[in-house]
Amino acid sequence: xxxxxxxxxxxxxxxxxxxxxxxxxxxxxxxxxxxxxxxxxxxxxxxxxxxxxxxxxxxxxxxxxxxxxxxxxxxxxxxxxxxxxxxxxxxxxxxxxxxxxxxxxxxxxxxxxxxxxxxxxxxxxxxxxxxxxxxxxxxxxxxxxxxxxxxxxxxxxxxxxxxxxxxxxxxxxxxxxxxxxxxxxxxxxxxxxxxxxxxxxxxxxxxxxxxxxxxxxxxxxxxxxxxxxxxxxxxxxxxxxxxxxxxxxxxxxxxxxxxxxxxxxxxxxxxxxxxxxxxxxxxxxxxxxxxxxxxx
Amino acid sequence: xxxxxxxxxxxxxxxxxxxxxxxxxxxxxxxxxxxxxxxxxxxxxxxxxxxxxxxxxxxxxxxxxxxxxxxxxxxxxxxxxxxxxxxxxxxxxxxxxxxxxxxxxxxxxxxxxxxxxxxxxxxxxxxxxxxxxxxxxxxxxxxxxxxxxxxxxxxxxxxxxxxxxxxxxxxxxxxxxxxxxxxxxxxxxxxxxxxxxxxxxxxxxxxxxxxxxxxxxxxxxxxxxxxxxxxxxxxxxxxxxxxxxxxxxxxxxxxxxxxxxxxxxxxxxxxxxxxxxxxxxxxxxxxxxxxxxxxxxxxxxxxxxxxxxx
Numbered sequence: 001x002x003x004x005x006x007x008x009x010x011x012x013x014x015x016x017x018x019x020x021x022x023x024x025x026x027x028x029x030x031x032x033x034x035x036x037x038x039x040x041x042x043x044x045x046x047x048x049x050x051x052x053x054x055x056x057x058x059x060x061x062x063x064x065x066x067x068x069x070x071x072x073x074x075x076x077x078x079x080x081x082x083x084x085x086x087x088x089x090x091x092x093x094x095x096x097x098x099x100x101x102x103x104x105x106x107x108x109x110x111x112x113x114x115x116x117x118x119x120x121x122x123x124x125x126x127x128x129x130x131x132x133x134x135x136x137x138x139x140x141x142x143x144x145x146x147x148x149x150x151x152x153x154x155x156x157x158x159x160x161x162x163x164x165x166x167x168x169x170x171x172x173x174x175x176x177x178x179x180x181x182x183x184x185x186x187x188x189x190x191x192x193x194x195x196x197x198x199x200x201x202x203x204x205x206x207x208x209x210x211x212x213x214x215x216x217x218x219x220x221x222x223x224x225x226x227x228x229x230x231x232x233x234x235x236x237x238x239x240x241x242x243x244x245x246x247x248x249x250x251x252x253x254x255x256x257x258x259x260x261x262x263x264x265x266x267x268x269x270x271x272x273x274x275x276x277x278x279x280x281x282x283x284x285x286x287x288x289x290x291x292x293x294x295x296x
Numbered sequence: 297x298x299x300x301x302x303x304x305x306x307x308x309x310x311x312x313x314x315x316x317x318x319x320x321x322x323x324x325x326x327x328x329x330x331x332x333x334x335x336x337x338x339x340x341x342x343x344x345x346x347x348x349x350x351x352x353x354x355x356x357x358x359x360x361x362x363x364x365x366x367x368x369x370x371x372x373x374x375x376x377x378x379x380x381x382x383x384x385x386x387x388x389x390x391x392x393x394x395x396x397x398x399x400x401x402x403x404x405x406x407x408x409x410x411x412x413x414x415x416x417x418x419x420x421x422x423x424x425x426x427x428x429x430x431x432x433x434x435x436x437x438x439x440x441x442x443x444x445x446x447x448x449x450x451x452x453x454x455x456x457x458x459x460x461x462x463x464x465x466x467x468x469x470x471x472x473x474x475x476x477x478x479x480x481x482x483x484x485x486x487x488x489x490x491x492x493x494x495x496x497x498x499x500x501x502x503x504x505x506x507x508x509x510x511x512x513x514x515x516x517x518x519x520x521x522x523x524x525x526x527x528x529x530x531x532x533x534x535x536x537x538x539x540x541x542x543x544x545x546x547x548x549x550x551x552x553x554x555x556x557x558x559x560x561x562x563x564x565x566x567x568x569x570x571x572x573x574x575x576x577x578x579x580x581x582x583x584x585x586x587x588x589x590x591x592x593x594x595x596x597x598x599x600x601x602x603x604x605x606x
Contacts, residue, residue, distance in 0.1 A: 012379050013309035013341060015320025016596075024311025024320065045308055048564070073412045075375070082371075083308050083564075100412075109412050117369045117397065117404050120451040120538065122484045157415050230415065257344070257379075290312075 001147075001168045001183050001296045002032040003212065007046020008288040010190075010218050010232065010254040011076050018260035023290025025049065026076035027189060027254060029214070033168055037145020038066040041164060041187050046290065047080030055085050062091025062129075067144040069136075069151075070098030071189055072161035073109045081110065082119055092129035095144065097136040099153070099162055107133040136162065152206045154191045157231025163188040165206060168296075183296040186210040188241070189254045192231030199237070199244045207245035211296045214288065215241055217252035220267060232256075235271035243280040250275070253288045297441075297462045297602050299519060300326045303342020304594040306471070306525045306539065306561035307372050317568040319596025321345070322372035323561060325468060325521065329461040330604060332439045333361040337457060337468045342596065343376030351381050358387020358423075363438050366394035367470055368454035369404055377405065378414050388423035393436075393443075395455050396429035430455065433509075446509040448472035450538035451480050458513050464603025467514040467554070470523035470561045474544040475507035477535045485536035507548075514552035518602040521594065522548065524559040527574070542578045549589050556600075557582075559593040571595075 007013075007025030014024040026044025033039070040050065051059075058064040064086055071077055086092045100106035107124070110133065116122040124131060136142070136151045143149075148167045153160045164187045173179030186207050193200060207213050218224070218232035233241075235252060242250035252271055255264050268287040275283050286294060303309075303321035310320040322340025329335070336346065347355075354360045360382050367373055382388045394401055402418070405427070410417035418425075432447040432455065441461035448454040449472045456469040473480055477491050479499050495503070514520050525539035542559060549557040559578070562571055575593040582591050592598070 009311070012344060012376075013311055013320070015305075015309055015311035015315065015341070017316045019311055020313050020316060024309075045311075048308060052565075074415065075378075075413050078413075079371070079375070080308070112407065112413070115407070116452050116482075116484075117399060118371050118374075118408070120370065120484075126484060126486075159411065159415065 001034065001166070001185060002293055003185060003296070004030045004293045005046070005288045005290055006030060006050045007044040007080070008253055008255060008290055009257060011257045013045045014257040018262070021261040021289065022255060022264045022287070025290060026079060028080060029187065031147070031166060031185060033146045035146035037147060039145050039147060039149070039166065040066055040068045042071055042077045042189070043068065043079070043081045043084070044076050045080045048083040051084040051086050059086040059089060059092055062089045064092045066094055068094055068096040069149065069164050070096060070162075071164070071187070072099055072156060072159065073106075074190070078110065078113055082114065082121055087127040087129045087131060090128040094129060094131050096131065096133045097142070097149070097151075098133070099160070100135050103134050106135055152203070154188070154200070154203060155194055155231060156190045156192055157229055159231075161190040163191065163203070163206060165210070184210045185212045185214070185296060187214050189214065189216045190231065191216045191233055192228070193237070194228070199241045204241065204244045207241060207247060210245060210247045212249045212251060212294060213242050213245060213247035214251040214253050216254045217267060217271060218254050218256050220270070223256065235267050236274050239271050239274040239278060239280060242283050243275065243278055247283060249284040249286055249294070251286050251288050251294070297330060297464055297466070298328045298599055299466050299602060300328070300599040301342075301594045301596055302326060302346045303340040303376070304560055304562055304596060305340070305372070305564060306523070307564050309341045310564045314567040317595065318562060318571050318593070321596060322375060323470060324376060327459050327466055329439060329441050332441065332461070333363065335438055335441060335459060336362055336364045338367055338373045339364055339377040339380070340372050340374070341376045344379040347379065347381040355382040355385060355388050358385045360388040363391045363393065365443065365457050366392065367448070367457070367468065368450060368452065369394060370471070374405070374408060378409050378416070383421040383423045383425065386422040390423050391426050391428060393428045393430055395432065395453060397452065401427040401429050444513060446513045447506055448510070449475055449480050449503070449506055451484070453481060456510060456513055458517065462603040465517040466519045466521070466602060467517040468521045469510060469514065469548070470521065471525070471538055472510075472523050472540055473535060473538045474531070474540050475503040475510070479503055480536065480538050488534060488536045491532060491535060511548060511551045514548065514554055517552065517554045519556045519558060519600060520549050520552065520554040521558045521560045523561045525561045525563045530563070542574060546578060546582060546585070546587065546591075550585070550587055554589050556590045556592060559591070
């Protein structure tokens with residue numbers, strides 16, 4: 001499984017000379033399975049750049065398919081959709097899984113973004129590709145792109161967002177080789193424990209044993225303390241979750257829009273110290289940066 | 297007055313290495329009459345940083361007043377509003393002006409600014425907000441400034457604004473297609489039309505009227521800010537998108553006899569080097585044509601003093 005970061009910023013795109021190293025685009029992550037399937041998680045402004053890259057392959061010829069997972073429908077997780085070039089190529093097909101409890105509710109929300117007051121597209125029906133919207137059933141694994149995907153709802157300020165656990169089956173042992181174990185990537189952005197009471201046991205069970213845990217690390221603890229109601233994690237929350245879940249690698253994600261590259265350097269260094277001090281010295285820390293790729 | 301650019305990009309914010317000199321934030325321009333309250337044109341993502349600057353300037357104490365003129369409510373012209381810090385402070389007074397179509401303006405902004413898209417509803421804003429629906433051609437006063445407007449050629453339509461104050465005038469003309477090939481309005485245009493074909497006489501007449509009104513609005517302006525999202529060739533591929541190009545902007549500036557023309561609403565994927573090249577090329581074009589106006593290209597942080605400014 002190859003994981004690539006196209007947008008790592010929270011809340012609103014943050015262009016400027018002081019966000020170039022980590023990137024200023026809002027949330028978008030691609031997951032390429034070993035068998036060639038593509039899963040896209042969240043549709044922030046990073047999605048435009050993913051789409052432009054995909055146009056060089058089958059999506060440019062109308063022969064692309066992908067599964068899109070949507071954690072929630074706040075702007076910074078959907079605002080790239082109207083600029084995603086592959087949806088304007090007939091023949092491409094996208095299956096969207098997200099929150100809302102019913103496909104009609106979720107499709108209406110995405111339609112609202114294309115309302116003629118806001119978008120020259122006027123409606124999702126002006127997409128040329130197939131764009132099929134489904135509500136995901138919490139806890140029920142679905143199989144797509146050769147991967148097994150499970151969703152869990154977590155608190156996010158006044159609302160909730162979905163975390164996704166994506167597992168790729170290991171390759172079977174061939175005579176004389178050990179085969180490979182299952183590989184697991186967990187995406188847990190936009191999560192805020194309302195009380196700050198520490199990791200939720202049910203969340204930890206969901207993250208358990210992840211090869212890569214991508215976790216919301218929007219804030220330094222001092223900034224989180226004054227903005228607890230916004231529903232985001234600090235780098236300490238991310239470190240605690242990774243340690244409790246026994247994750248092998250932790251990816252920090254969804255940096256505050258006001259944090260410069262130097263601030264994020266500090267968040268990452270502080271997160272490393274928190275891991276080391278709390279029993280997570282063996283956990284690899286990989287800060288999400290636009291354009292970087294991880295392989296599991 | 298002073299005019300400062302906070303967001304100069306069209307369509308979608310584009311953070312990154314290749315856009316950091318001109319800037320990746322979407323449309324937002326601050327017009328500051330001498331000694332007067334700010335008049336902000338458009339509320340793209342550039343508005344977030346303008347809001348932070350205003351918080352250093354009276355708005356943190358709830359004593360701020362500002363007007364926001366919205367050219368139209370497409371995302372790249374309103375998406376900064378939920379992140380405008382002065383809205384979160386009681387006592388500030390924010391007036392929003394925009395062309396109203398079928399839906400009341402407050403309902404349009406409420407849809408943007410609340411569940412399921414944003415965590416804090418518009419109704420929870422602490423500042424006193426008022427919404428003023430404009431019709432095409434609206435004229436009104438803001439403090440000592442006179443605001444006039446006219447319709448642009450853009451899907452669902454947009455308004456151009458002229459602000460006269462301190463014995464100077466600035467005109468903001470974004471977003472608009474040229475007034476030549478296609479009349480844009482309510483309908484979604486699926487396929488670009490064949491260009492260079494004669495237009496039906498009524499359409500040609502309406503486009504000519506719109507162009508004349510834009511030239512009239514801009515006549516004698518000290519600064520004309522104009523949508524040049526496309527190059528001429530890009531426009532010919534997408535005439536139905538409602539954006540113009542520098543050749544058209546120069547022609548309008550020439551007819552309106554403005555003093556300065558500022559290229560604006562840069563395409564998202566236009567790099568800083570591309571923008572440098574476009575500016576150099578059209579400075580050459582203007583010089584060769586004997587144009588008397590100066591050509592500029594908008595970048596974040598560009599500030600111009602017009603009229604009675606020390």
